Amino acid sequence: MIENLHLWCIPLLPFAGFLINGILGRRLPKWLVTTVALLAPLAEFGMLLNAFQSIYFHLGLPYAPRGILGYGINGYVPLPHVETFGNWINIAALQVDFSFVLDQLSLVMLLVVTGVGFLIHIYSVGYMSDDEGYARYFSFLNLFLFFMSVLVLAGNALVMFIGWEGVGLASYLLIGFYFQKKSAADAGKKAFIVNRVGDVGFLIAMFLLVANFGTLTFTEIATKLGQAPGWTGGVVTVIALCLMLGAAGKSAQLPLYIWLPDAMEGPTPVSALIHAATMVTAGVYMVARMHVLFDHSPFALGVVAIVGAATALFAATIALVQNDIKRVLAYSTISQLGYMFLGCGVAAYSAAIFHLMTHAFFKALLFLAAGSLIHGLGGEQDLRRMGGLWKRLPVTFAVMTIGVLTIAGFPPFAGFFSKDAILYAAFLQGPHGRMLWVVGVVTAQLTSFYMFRLWYLAFLGKSRNEEAHPHESPWSMRVPLVILALLSVCGAWIGIDRSGGWINMERFSGFLAPVLGAQGAEAGSAQLELILSAVAVGVALLGWLAAWLLYREKSTLPEHLADTLPNGYKLLANKYYVDEFYGVTVVKPLLGFSKVFLGWVVDVGILGGIAWLLGGMATFAGAILQRWQSGNLRSYAAWLAAGAAAVLLFLLVPWGMVLASLPAIHLGMAGH
Amino acid sequence: MSSFLSQQVPLSWYLMLSAILFSLGVVGFLIKRNLITVFMSIELMLNGVNLSFVTFAQQWHTVKGQIFVFFVMVVAAAEAAVGLAIIIAIFRARSTLAVDRIDLMKL
Numbered sequence: 002m003i004e005n006l007h008l009w010c011i012p013l014l015p016f017a018g019f020l021i022n023g024i025l026g027r028r029l030p031k032w033l034v035t036t037v038a039l040l041a042p043l044a045e046f047g048m049l050l051n052a053f054q055s056i057y058f059h060l061g062l063p064y065a066p067r068g069i070l071g072y073g074i075n076g077y078v079p080l081p082h083v084e085t086f087g088n089w090i091n092i093a094a095l096q097v098d099f100s101f102v103l104d105q106l107s108l109v110m111l112l113v114v115t116g117v118g119f120l121i122h123i124y125s126v127g128y129m130s131d132d133e134g135y136a137r138y139f140s141f142l143n144l145f146l147f148f149m150s151v152l153v154l155a156g157n158a159l160v161m162f163i164g165w166e167g168v169g170l171a172s173y174l175l176i177g178f179y180f181q182k183k184s185a186a187d188a189g190k191k192a193f194i195v196n197r198v199g200d201v202g203f204l205i206a207m208f209l210l211v212a213n214f215g216t217l218t219f220t221e222i223a224t225k226l227g228q229a230p231g232w233t234g235g236v237v238t239v240i241a242l243c244l245m246l247g248a249a250g251k252s253a254q255l256p257l258y259i260w261l262p263d264a265m266e267g268p269t270p271v272s273a274l275i276h277a278a279t280m281v282t283a284g285v286y287m288v289a290r291m292h293v294l295f296d297h298s299p300f301a302l303g304v305v306a307i308v309g310a311a312t313a314l315f316a317a318t319i320a321l322v323q324n325d326i327k328r329v330l331a332y333s334t335i336s337q338l339g340y341m342f343l344g345c346g347v348a349a350y351s352a353a354i355f356h357l358m359t360h361a362f363f364k365a366l367l368f369l370a371a372g373s374l375i376h377g378l379g380g381e382q383d384l385r386r387m388g389g390l391w392k393r394l395p396v397t398f399a400v401m402t403i404g405v406l407t408i409a410g411f412p413p414f415a416g417f418f419s420k421d422a423i424l425y426a427a428f429l430q431g432p433h434g435r436m437l438w439v440v441g442v443v444t445a446q447l448t449s450f451y452m453f454r455l456w457y458l459a460f461l462g463k464s465r466n467e468e469a470h471p472h473e474s475p476w477s478m479r480v481p482l483v484i485l486a487l488l489s490v491c492g493a494w495i496g497i498d499r500s501g502g503w504i505n506m507e508r509f510s511g512f513l514a515p516v517l518g519a520q521g522a523e524a525g526s527a528q529l530e531l532i533l534s535a536v537a538v539g540v541a542l543l544g545w546l547a548a549w550l551l552y553r554e555k556s557t558l559p560e561h562l563a564d565t566l567p568n569g570y571k572l573l574a575n576k577y578y579v580d581e582f583y584g585v586t587v588v589k590p591l592l593g594f595s596k597v598f599l600g601w602v603v604d605v606g607i608l609g610g611i612a613w614l615l616g617g618m619a620t621f622a623g624a625i626l627q628r629w630q631s632g633n634l635r636s637y638a639a640w641l642a643a644g645a646a647a648v649l650l651f652l653l654v655p656w657g658m659v660l661a662s663l664p665a666i667h668l669g670m671a672g673h
Numbered sequence: 674m675s676s677f678l679s680q681q682v683p684l685s686w687y688l689m690l691s692a693i694l695f696s697l698g699v700v701g702f703l704i705k706r707n708l709i710t711v712f713m714s715i716e717l718m719l720n721g722v723n724l725s726f727v728t729f730a731q732q733w734h735t736v737k738g739q740i741f742v743f744f745v746m747v748v749a750a751a752e753a754a755v756g757l758a759i760i761i762a763i764f765r766a767r768s769t770l771a772v773d774r775i776d777l778m779k780l
Contacts, residue, residue, distance in 0.1 A: 304737055401754045619714065631775060631776075633772075633773060634711075634775065634776075635702075635703055635704075635773070638702055638703055639703055642699055642702075
């Protein structure tokens with residue numbers, strides 16, 4: 002028997018939460034708002050676990066000994082499990098259904114989204130407890146989960162686009178949550194507008210898909226491409242590049258990354274959920290979902306890999322000198338997303354998704370720990386005004402340490418496995434791949450350096466802020482932190498296949514293989530992998546050492562370095578002047594164009610002129626016509642009589658005969 | 674009844690009289706200044722039309738025209754009642770019946 006999983010419930014649960022809290026939230030007591038807000042993701046997570054177990058546990062086995070791929074196919078719920086809820090668009094050859102697909106990829110993604118999402122909901126209960134917009138906050142958070150579920154479950158590109166735009170909306174609402182603050186409102190707008198640029202790419206890709214494939218359904222695209230194995234490059238490359246533009250907008254890659262650091266104006270749990278763990282990874286998910294297109298276009302894959310690697314390095318260098326703790330984490334998020342794109346670009350999609358998962362764990366952990374720190378310090382975000390906090394905030398310190406070790410890539414923490422899987426896949430891609438590998442390794446060292454810099458500045462040394470009275474966060478914030486810390490430590494172990502090499506990720510990629518295709522890791526060897534991961538750990542240690550030297554041992558050295566290399570430091574501290582560059586090249590000309598052409602010529606000149614002209618004509622006509630309204634009864638009567646006379650004349654005179662005789666008169670006159 | 678419309682008085686004479694009465698009414702309406710005279714001109718027009726109605730009714734041997742005449746008379750009577758009341762009200766309010774001076778509705 003095939004079980005119906007009622008996939009429509011999955012997104013609708015948080016949507017119900019959004020409606021209840023959004024409409025009634027102000028009048029409901031706080032505990033009820035909390036209950037509704039927490040139940041939505043919890044129920045969603047429960048449904049997914051249920052779906053998962055009907056795939057996974059139906060044979061009565063608590064776990065599968067070697068991959069669960071086989072059971073997925075033959076089991077209780079065969080994957081992919083498609084549910085269609087009716088036809089949406091039906092125009093000639095174009096058929097678009099409302100369809101949801103649950104397969105290995107969307108299952109992993111949704112479990113991460115709802116699992117981490119639920120933890121962050123719990124955390125938010127503590128973090129936002131004093132906020133006036135408590136209900137509004139949770140309704141937006143539930144709205145985000147709704148759209149994210151639609152995005153992940155979508156069975157075709159158009160349904161995915163609904164979720165895609167929807168998470169953008171939720172992100173905008175939550176970045177601008179403190180809308181009284183101008184910087185927050187501006188950051189929200191910036192995120193929204195920059196994302197629009199990427200969405201143009203997604204839209205054009207969809208148009209091209211309809212034009213060339215006649216369908217937007219993922220499976221049908223894959224089928225059509227499968228029937229034409231020789232079809233590479235050309236329009237497929239264009240589609241893939243447009244998709245990549247969309248992904249770069251959503252996932253904050255070069256050149257559209259600029260909105261993410263500003264998005265840190267939102268509440269910290271939002272930064273953790275939307276701008277680190279889930280929404281920004283939607284681009285990676287989309288590329289993985291459409292991977293057949295990329296597989297048919299080596300050029301587009303190369304672009305993805307290079308953009309990913311470049312972003313990883315670029316963002317990591319900026320993160321080196323940031324002083325706002327959330328901005329360090331924001332740039333580190335961009336950098337880690339770059340790793341994921343690097344993974345996609347070398348066709349190691351499952352490694353990218355694996356890193357997506359572990360990154361969701363450890364980056365959510367880091368953000369929430371930073372939030373706990375900020376909360377404990379009463380809103381202080383500047384690393385230069387922290388220090389020596391490990392005694393005052395022991396739990397935060399402990400989980401933050403785990404997070405730092407994870408992102409720096411030390412075994413056996415989760416980040417090590419996933420980052421290594423990507424770097425290893427890159428290394429196997431020939432000479433170009435080795436260059437990307439070098440970039441990745443350098444980035445890994447920088448990552449380790451700036452994370453330990455943050456760690457030393459915030460927790461060790463002497464306190465640089467005497468007025469602060471730090472206090473540990475309430476339990477509702479500490480519990481999710483501890484769970485996420487556990488996940489950051491053990492999260493990657495589910496992928497380990499002990500029968501293969503010593504750390505190969507066969508089990509995870511085997512699970513995803515039906516969706517993403519089998520990935521050729523055969524070219525390498527366990528030995529090579531061992532060496533490469535040793536190198537990665539080595540550079541991470543070097544980064545740690547450098548951070549220790551600079552910020553613990555000789556704390557005057559950073560300033561000395563900044564003085565000796567003023568230009569380099571300025572360049573980094575000002576984030577390569579990219580915002581300024583966009584300001585001069587895009588924003589200023591656009592504003593000037595809007596002001597001069599659209600504002601003066603079009604608005605005042607053309608539109609205003611037309612309105613003025615119409616108004617003037619009406620006034621003029623009125624001035625003439627008002628003379629009819631003389632108030633003189635007899636003149637009205639005279640007009641009436643004249644009108645009646647005219648009608649009579651028209652009816653009684655035989656016009657046909659008159660007209661017939663006219664030419665004769667005319668001719669007669671001409672005759673004279 | 675056929676003796677009423679004899680050969681000596683043809684149809685067109687009745688119609689001409691009707692038209693003359695109607696035109697007198699129109700001219701009176703247009704040139705007289707006194708509201709009461711204007712009002713009487715309206716009655717004259719109505720009666721000119723009445724004459725046409727009965728003429729044609731007689732000519733075509735139908736009663737429709739005569740029924741119409743009754744209707745016109747009823748309406749004229751009602752109009753006279755309401756109209757005279759309004760005229761009295763206007764005279765009380767403005768102490769004049771000159772049509773030219775009753776122009777409060779003017780812009």
